[in-house]
Amino acid sequence: MPSFYRLSRFNRPSFRVLPLQSRTSLHLRAISTTPGLQNKAGSRDRVAIVTGAARGIGRAIALRLARDGYHVTASDLPALQPQLDSLVSEIAATGARAHAHAADVTSPDEVAALVRTSASTLGPLHTMVANAGIAQVRPLLELTEADFSRMLDVNIGGVHRCFQAAARQLLSQGPIQEGEEIRGRLIAAASIVAFKPFALLGHYSASKWAVRGLSQAYAMELAPHRITVNAYAPGIVDTNMWELIDEGLGKIKGKGKGEMIKKYSDELIALGRTSVPEDVAKLVSFLAGPDADYVTGQTYIVDGGIIYT
Numbered sequence: 001m002p003s004f005y006r007l008s009r010f011n012r013p014s015f016r017v018l019p020l021q022s023r024t025s026l027h028l029r030a031i032s033t034t035p036g037l038q039n040k041a042g043s044r045d046r047v048a049i050v051t052g053a054a055r056g057i058g059r060a061i062a063l064r065l066a067r068d069g070y071h072v073t074a075s076d077l078p079a080l081q082p083q084l085d086s087l088v089s090e091i092a093a094t095g096a097r098a099h100a101h102a103a104d105v106t107s108p109d110e111v112a113a114l115v116r117t118s119a120s121t122l123g124p125l126h127t128m129v130a131n132a133g134i135a136q137v138r139p140l141l142e143l144t145e146a147d148f149s150r151m152l153d154v155n156i157g158g159v160h161r162c163f164q165a166a167a168r169q170l171l172s173q174g175p176i177q178e179g180e181e182i183r184g185r186l187i188a189a190a191s192i193v194a195f196k197p198f199a200l201l202g203h204y205s206a207s208k209w210a211v212r213g214l215s216q217a218y219a220m221e222l223a224p225h226r227i228t229v230n231a232y233a234p235g236i237v238d239t240n241m242w243e244l245i246d247e248g249l250g251k252i253k254g255k256g257k258g259e260m261i262k263k264y265s266d267e268l269i270a271l272g273r274t275s276v277p278e279d280v281a282k283l284v285s286f287l288a289g290p291d292a293d294y295v296t297g298q299t300y301i302v303d304g305g306i307i308y309t
């Protein structure tokens with residue numbers, strides 16, 4: 001049995017689905033003694049883990065979920081610990097509880113430790129946001145084996161490790177609470193390139209296409225356990241990642257800094273502005289909240305009108 005089962009206070013694996021009418025209030029309460037936070041999203045005393053939270057979209061998601069009433073474990077690579085610490089202070093100032101835990105999503109052990117530590121620090125898990133990801137601009141014919149493997153290891157392997165560890169944790173926490181329809185939520189970062197690839201971002205596009213497929217498969221297998229699984233698909237969001245893409249595309253196309261993101265935004269985005277991380281956080285807030293109880297297996301685009309489904 002994996003060690004996190006032994007360490008969990010909620011050490012009652014429950015792999016069966018309880019009929020709605022037979023749910024009891026046996027579910028143990030969170031370790032948290034903080035008075036319940038509650039807002040319109042109805043996320044009182046729930047705990048979310050957000051990976052890739054030190055900056056960009058992940059940071060905006062962590063802040064938004066805290067505003068929604070979640071307690072948040074913010075995770076990222078160890079090198080970004082100072083940014084994680086400052087995020088945790090910012091969340092704590094809102095009255096939510098927060099915890100920083102560095103983990104590399106390419107390591108199953110580190111991801112398992114992240115989930116275990118979150119549960120022992122903030123209480124039972126409710127939502128995993130597998131947001132961490134990398135991008136690389138390189139023509140397909142120039143990709144090395146290492147480029148390709150690294151992309152898949154972080155972007156799709158990372159989502160799988162986070163989903164698997166989170167689902168195991170959710171199932172170890174016992175029956176779902178009385179009156180709840182959903183035991184927990186798994187949410188992953190896909191992209192519009194999961195619907196139509198960008199040239200020169202071929203392996204990145206393939207990895208995000210895989211996130212969409214894997215989320216659907218997880219949704220099918222976890223629906224009987226009352227866990228929903230969805231993904232968000234941002235367009236062109238002004239973050240460090242797009243700075244890197246802008247620079248990479250600019251080198252190949254002979255353009256200066258900022259020219260490619262402006263060109264793509266001007267030519268592709270119907271709503272006429274580059275996205276900001278908060279645009280994506282709003283969608284994740286919906287997917288993590290009770291209004292999405294009946295939504296699973298979906299990848300939602302939030303791109304200001306680039307891709308139409």
Ligand code: NAD
Nearest residue numbers: 052056057104105131132133189191234236237239240241
């Ligand atoms: P970002 O580069 O600003 O943030 C990504 C974060 O992931 C960083 O903090 C980074 O340290 C972390 N990370 C990278 N590898 C990791 C690893 N192995 N383990 C743990 N953490 C790791 O990028 P962002 O724009 O905020 O992107 C967030 C997510 O949204 C990514 O999955 C990205 O692919 C996706 N996305 C971004 C855009 C965009 O336009 N920026 C569009 C579509 C999808």
